[in-house]
Amino acid sequence: MDNRLNHIFHPKTIAVIGASNRVNTIGYALMHNLVGSNYKGMVFPVNLKETSIQGVKCYHRVGDIPESLDLAIIATPAASVPDVIQECGEAKVGGVLIISSGFKEVGEQGQRLSDITMEIARKYNLRLLGPNCLGFINPSIGLNASFAGRMAKKGKIAFISQSGALCTSILERAKTQKMGFSHFVSIGDMLDIGFHDLIDYFGRSANTSSILIYMESLADARKFMSAARAFARDKPIIVLKAGRSREGARATLSHTGSLAGNDAVFDAALKRAGVIRVETIAQLFNCAQSLAIQKRPHGNRLAIITNAGGPGILATDHLIHHGGKLAEFSQETIDALNKVLPETWSHSNPVDLAGDAWPHLYRKALEICLKDENTDGILVILTPQALVQPKDVEKELIEVTERPGKTILAAWMGEGAGWSGKTLMRKGNVPVYHFPEDAVDVFLKMYQYTRNIELLQETPSNIPEEFTPNTAAAHQLLNSAIEAGRSQLSELEAKEILSFYDMPVSQSQLAFTEEEAVEIADSVGFPVVLKVVSYDIGLKTDIGGVRLNIKTPDEVRLAYDQIIHSIRRLKPEASILGISVEKMVFKRYELLIGANKDPIFGSVIVFGMGGIAVEVFKDRAIELPPLNMALAKRIIEGTKIFHLLKGYRGIPQSDIRAVQFLLYKFAYLIIDCPQILEIDINPYVIDERGGIILDAYIILDNEYKRKPLRPYRHMVISPYPKQYETTIRMKNAQQVFLRPIRPEDEPLEEELLSSLSKETQYFRFFGFMPSIPKKLLKRSSQIDYDREMAIIAIIEENGKKKMIAEVRLLATHDNSEAEFAIVISDDWQGMGLGNKMTTYILDIAKKRNIKTINATVLKVNKAMIHIFKSLGFTFKSIDFSTYSARLELSKLDG
Numbered sequence: 076m077d078n079r080l081n082h083i084f085h086p087k088t089i090a091v092i093g094a095s096n097r098v099n100t101i102g103y104a105l106m107h108n109l110v111g112s113n114y115k116g117m118v119f120p121v122n123l124k125e126t127s128i129q130g131v132k133c134y135h136r137v138g139d140i141p142e143s144l145d146l147a148i149i150a151t152p153a154a155s156v157p158d159v160i161q162e163c164g165e166a167k168v169g170g171v172l173i174i175s176s177g178f179k180e181v182g183e184q185g186q187r188l189s190d191i192t193m194e195i196a197r198k199y200n201l202r203l204l205g206p207n208c209l210g211f212i213n214p215s216i217g218l219n220a221s222f223a224g225r226m227a228k229k230g231k232i233a234f235i236s237q238s239g240a241l242c243t244s245i246l247e248r249a250k251t252q253k254m255g256f257s258h259f260v261s262i263g264d265m266l267d268i269g270f271h272d273l274i275d276y277f278g279r280s281a282n283t284s285s286i287l288i289y290m291e292s293l294a295d296a297r298k299f300m301s302a303a304r305a306f307a308r309d310k311p312i313i314v315l316k317a318g319r320s321r322e323g324a325r326a327t328l329s330h331t332g333s334l335a336g337n338d339a340v341f342d343a344a345l346k347r348a349g350v351i352r353v354e355t356i357a358q359l360f361n362c363a364q365s366l367a368i369q370k371r372p373h374g375n376r377l378a379i380i381t382n383a384g385g386p387g388i389l390a391t392d393h394l395i396h397h398g399g400k401l402a403e404f405s406q407e408t409i410d411a412l413n414k415v416l417p418e419t420w421s422h423s424n425p426v427d428l429a430g431d432a433w434p435h436l437y438r439k440a441l442e443i444c445l446k447d448e449n450t451d452g453i454l455v456i457l458t459p460q461a462l463v464q465p466k467d468v469e470k471e472l473i474e475v476t477e478r479p480g481k482t483i484l485a486a487w488m489g490e491g492a493g494w495s496g497k498t499l500m501r502k503g504n505v506p507v508y509h510f511p512e513d514a515v516d517v518f519l520k521m522y523q524y525t526r527n528i529e530l531l532q533e534t535p536s537n538i539p540e541e542f543t544p545n546t547a548a549a550h551q552l553l554n555s556a557i558e559a560g561r562s563q564l565s566e567l568e569a570k571e572i573l574s575f576y577d578m579p580v581s582q583s584q585l586a587f588t589e590e591e592a593v594e595i596a597d598s599v600g601f602p603v604v605l606k607v608v609s610y611d612i613g614l615k616t617d618i619g620g621v622r623l624n625i626k627t628p629d630e631v632r633l634a635y636d637q638i639i640h641s642i643r644r645l646k647p648e649a650s651i652l653g654i655s656v657e658k659m660v661f662k663r664y665e666l667l668i669g670a671n672k673d674p675i676f677g678s679v680i681v682f683g684m685g686g687i688a689v690e691v692f693k694d695r696a697i698e699l700p701p702l703n704m705a706l707a708k709r710i711i712e713g714t715k716i717f718h719l720l721k722g723y724r725g726i727p728q729s730d731i732r733a734v735q736f737l738l739y740k741f742a743y744l745i746i747d748c749p750q751i752l753e754i755d756i757n758p759y760v761i762d763e764r765g766g767i768i769l770d771a772y773i774i775l776d777n778e779y780k781r782k783p784l785r786p787y788r789h790m791v792i793s794p795y796p797k798q799y800e801t802t803i804r805m806k807n808a809q810q811v812f813l814r815p816i817r818p819e820d821e822p823l824e825e826e827l828l829s830s831l832s833k834e835t836q837y838f839r840f841f842g843f844m845p846s847i848p849k850k851l852l853k854r855s856s857q858i859d860y861d862r863e864m865a866i867i868a869i870i871e872e873n874g875k876k877k878m879i880a881e882v883r884l885l886a887t888h889d890n891s892e893a894e895f896a897i898v899i900s901d902d903w904q905g906m907g908l909g910n911k912m913t914t915y916i917l918d919i920a921k922k923r924n925i926k927t928i929n930a931t932v933l934k935v936n937k938a939m940i941h942i943f944k945s946l947g948f949t950f951k952s953i954d955f956s957t958y959s960a961r962l963e964l965s966k967l968d969g
Contacts, residue, residue: 666759
């Protein structure tokens with residue numbers, strides 16, 4: 076956690092620069108909210124012209140205030156802000172909130188003002204919230220550091236918004252719904268503090284159970300993704316994104332570009348991070364409320380209990396339309412319902428109790444539905460009927476909802492005080508909505524969150540076989556083309572790039588005359604395919620550049636002539652390198668695999684139905700690289716064509732594992748080659764006997780050489796850092812392979828930790844675990860390489876790979892400090908492994924610009940203390956049994 080943010084959000088002393096006595100000004104509202112609230116800290120108004128503001132002594136400058144300041148709130152004209160920041164820095168203020176507008180949102184001049192302000196802030200190590208914002212509220216300490224007219228109620232939701240105006244509306248809504256907040260933050264233009272900082276801060280806060288975000292733009296997607304992935308597993312992060320299509324206007328030249336619109340990419344990125352995306356303000360808060368008080372569903376099968384057929388049908392339609400399923404009751408459930416319900420009930424799901432249903436029938440139906448293994452959640456709908464009162468139904472339901480075990484939601488469709496559902500919410504912890512569709516939306520969002528977290532924690536299978544790409548050859552070809560001033564590769568070059576990554580491609584030969592084409596066709600065998608080869612043509616079919624299923628020499632001559640004439644007529648400026656001839660391949664399904672560079676999230680991968688009608692059907696799924704086999708499977712399953720690939724009506728299942736492995740390899744190509752702006756593989760044809768790439772198209776990123784050379788700058792998720800692989804020898808001369816951990820290593824991790832003696836386990840975890848929790852194994856093997864590094868030691872024993880040690884660093888979000896931990900298998904202690912692995916990971920820490928290493932070590936762990944002392948760690952006693960060890964890496968030799 077960045078302690079500097081504590082100065083901002085939990086200040087004990089505040090200066091208000093621009094405080095005012097003039098009513099209806101921001102400076103007046105700020106002071107009024109601070110001194111007129113339950114805030115117990117000291118408030119110091121600052122104004123050049125006043126001696127007293129709202130009865131409080133006023134100072135002319137920040138430096139005149141006699142107390143040390145945690146927070147300075149600036150509400151002065153934008154042009155004065157840099158000078159005020161300078162004063163704050165000189166006065167050693169802890170942090171700054173800039174309310175003022177007139178910065179980068181007003182154009183070039185405002186951008187220059189922003190740059191100057193940040194330059195001064197960095198000089199004094201100041202964190203800035205804003206500018207152009209409403210401010211923030213921390214209800215837990217009675218602090219309203221905003222000019223909003225209402226104080227937020229205390230609760231456990233952290234709300235972050237880019238829109239100040241929306242904040243005031245939300246405060247009004249929260250009052251009526253009695254919703255409370257741990258923090259309520261208007262983030263403004265995010266000159267310094269961004270979404271990622273606040274996710275990190277609130278993610279570590281015990282007072283926050285969920286994080287809600289209203290987002291209009293995202294400046295640093297990589298940091299956002301890293302922060303979200305770190306905390307979404309334990310705390311729901313719910314995002315409402317405005318402007319779903321505004322940013323997707325960039326023209327593209329490939330099928331992939333047209334399919335991977337910005338909003339679709341944004342959606343895929345949030346899923347990958349485990350974030351819930353909602354479409355409305357109501358969903359934003361409904362989801363937060365339900366996740367706080369209800370168990371998450373494990374599936375998307377919903378049972379509906381209602382006293383009116385119409386709402387049940389509408390709820391069912393909404394459920395199915397948005398990807399949910401109506402639970403199919405077991406015969407046992409039907410029989411149980413038959414025993415307790417009148418003969419007039421619907422005898423299926425939805426369970427229609429009819430309009431004259433007594434309250435106790437709701438309870439009995441709910442009890443039975445909860446026991447059905449085919450049900451993941453229950454929606455209870457109550458409509459106004461003469462014989463039924465909501466309070467009576469609520470009383471019956473509360474007896475069941477105290478021990479649900481499954482998601483229960485309700486829709487009370489009447490009007491008036493008796494239909495608020497307050498009792499059911501307060502005593503039964505059941506969220507109550509006015510319309511069934513709202514409840515269904517929440518159920519599906521809750522399930523999507525469950526699914527996202529499951530996918531984050533899924534242990535991927537191993538790849539079918541090792542593959543070693545020829546990255547150097549790919550770079551040489553791509554760089555040569557860029558240096559030659561070309562914007563794209565020919566099909567033959569594109570296929571060569573793919574072959575460098577061990578992807579199966581069809582073999583083509585180039586013909587320069589009709590007769591050469593005939594000779595090649597004779598040698599490879601009919602039927603054949605003829606295609607134009609040019610540096611200037613991408614989508615060949617659109618301009619008559621492809622002829623399929625050519626069966627005779629005369630047809631070859633005709634096709635050759637037709638292609639040449641078509642290109643000269645439709646694209647006369649294109650340079651024709653020749654006509655390729657290849658064997659016609661017949662396989663059942665055509666697939667598209669592609670990638671392009673999104674302006675926010677960098678390189679993204681697209682998969683779906685291929686062929687010439689790809690943009691008509693638009694059957695596609697999007698994922699961010701890197702991919703493992705589990706993520707590759709997920710992207711395949713996200714398409715309609717998956718239902719055909721897995722076998723349909725007697726047609727055999729296609730080789731889906733081959734498609735997975737191809738996607739895995741393709742992701743490595745995208746990771747390794749930032750020179751690629753867009754790429755289409757279309758089609759990749761597949762059946763039960765495997766697949767092959769028949770055509771490919773690569774557009775080059777001509778900006779590649781002109782950009783700063785930060786590794787993997789074209790990605791928002793850090794890939795496996797292969798550069799940290801190395802080999803060492805232990806004292807017994809045995810060779811050990813050191814490498815970063817991968818998600819696939821979970822079984823090896825479990826084997827290592829399970830083998831540890833009680834003493835070794837105690838030294839590592841400061842306690843004994845009779846069994847290793849699955850959650851620990853997943854967290855240990857599935858790491859974010861931007862924030863963490865875990866180096867494992869692998870040996871080969873009896874032909875099997877074995878993990879014998881691991882060393883870890885967990886960095887702060889700004890990468891300035893890192894926590895160190897290490898464990899060596901008992902059988903391999905005393906071999907010098909601990910010293911070598913510690914030295915190695917400290918070297919990695921220096922390369923990553925980590926400044927300080929911290930560790931906690933038991934005083935009886937003499938071997939570790941000896942290693943620490945030899946490296947220059949300093950020690951501080953925490954208690955009778957434990958040291959805190961610290962190393963400033965600048966003092967480490969080498």
